[in-house]
Amino acid sequence: MPKFMDSCQKYFGTKDFYQIFHLKKACHLSEIKKAYYKLALQYHPDRSEKHEEKDQQNEKFKVIGKIYSILVDPDQRAAFDATGTIDEDSDDVLQSNYEVWLDLFTKTFKRVTVEDIKEFERTYKGSADERDDLKAIYVQCEGNMEAMWEHIMISNVIDDEERIRKIIEELVAEKEVPEYEAFTKETEASKKKRRKKAEKEAKEATTLSEDLIKTIALRQGDRQQQFDQLINNLQERYAAEKPKKTPTTPKQHVASANRRKATPKRLKKT
Numbered sequence: 001m002p003k004f005m006d007s008c009q010k011y012f013g014t015k016d017f018y019q020i021f022h023l024k025k026a027c028h029l030s031e032i033k034k035a036y037y038k039l040a041l042q043y044h045p046d047r048s049e050k051h052e053e054k055d056q057q058n059e060k061f062k063v064i065g066k067i068y069s070i071l072v073d074p075d076q077r078a079a080f081d082a083t084g085t086i087d088e089d090s091d092d093v094l095q096s097n098y099e100v101w102l103d104l105f106t107k108t109f110k111r112v113t114v115e116d117i118k119e120f121e122r123t124y125k126g127s128a129d130e131r132d133d134l135k136a137i138y139v140q141c142e143g144n145m146e147a148m149w150e151h152i153m154i155s156n157v158i159d160d161e162e163r164i165r166k167i168i169e170e171l172v173a174e175k176e177v178p179e180y181e182a183f184t185k186e187t188e189a190s191k192k193k194r195r196k197k198a199e200k201e202a203k204e205a206t207t208l209s210e211d212l213i214k215t216i217a218l219r220q221g222d223r224q225q226q227f228d229q230l231i232n233n234l235q236e237r238y239a240a241e242k243p244k245k246t247p248t249t250p251k252q253h254v255a256s257a258n259r260r261k262a263t264p265k266r267l268k269k270t
Contacts, residue, residue: 003088004066011060013150014140017067017080022136022151025081029072036068038129041120042153121154130154131167135177138168143180146194157198161191 005015012020018027021035043060070076070086080086124130133153141147145165149157155164171177172184 004063005085005088007059007063008067011056011063013147015084017071019140020064020067021071022133022140032068032071036064038120038124038133038153039064041117044117046117124154125160131171134164134167135171138171138177138180138183143178143183145183145186145191149194157194158202161195 008015008017008020014020018025021032021039023031023035027035040061043057043064045054045057045061070080076086130153137148137151141151145161152160152164168177168183172179
């Protein structure tokens with residue numbers, strides 16, 4: 001089981017809680033709560049349908065829940081601010097089920113539905129919050145778009161890269177952020193490679209979904225075949241059994257009696 005700080009590095013590329021939450025060290029409690037809410041919606045388990053992605057979402061959801069619980073606790077936050085780490089022997093967050101952190105989220109905020117998540121996605125894109133987040137991510141990653149896409153919320157390379165780049169170009173032009181060469185001088189080949197990779201992953205995801213549908217259909221077909229085979233077996237079994245005698249009618253009884261009377265009895269030899 002990896003240590004918590006190692007998991008921060010693995011899933012978010014840094015062990016700095018404030019960078020993960022896109023906050024300054026001197027931020028207020030209300031800012032921490034707001035940042036946690038946005039990240040929790042981004043990594044909420046209900047947002048992902050693919051099994052592999054859902055597992056990673058669960059781990060990220062647990063990590064940000066733990067970070068939030070540390071930053072809102074004055075003593076734990078002071079210890080982290082002083083040392084840049086935490087006492088990892090006190091408890092192991094990754095051994096706990098993600099429902100523990102889901103419970104923390106629902107206790108901190110109202111119960112979140114899938115519709116709430118979709119509404120957040122609709123209102124976040126193009127908002128001042130998205131602009132502020134992109135500003136922090138751009139500075140944190142020093143303009144490296146590959147690294148930035150690990151943190152950008154509710155967007156994807158195929159549909160949103162051009163829009164994201166325009167926002168950052170405006171921030172650079174207005175001198176709200178530094179002019180990093182990793183961003184301003186990124187080659188077209190690098191951009192095309194990133195898009196090609198994203199398209200391949202999207203195609204694989206579609207194929208996976210289609211394969212899943214086919215698998216379910218095949219299983220349903222197998223169950224239908226098993227049912228048909230059962231019916232056939234029953235029909236063969238009962239068709240092979242000797243049919244029972246049908247009850248005779250009164251007329252059949254009379255005809256039988258007349259035949260017995262008409263037949264002469266054999267005499268016994270003395």
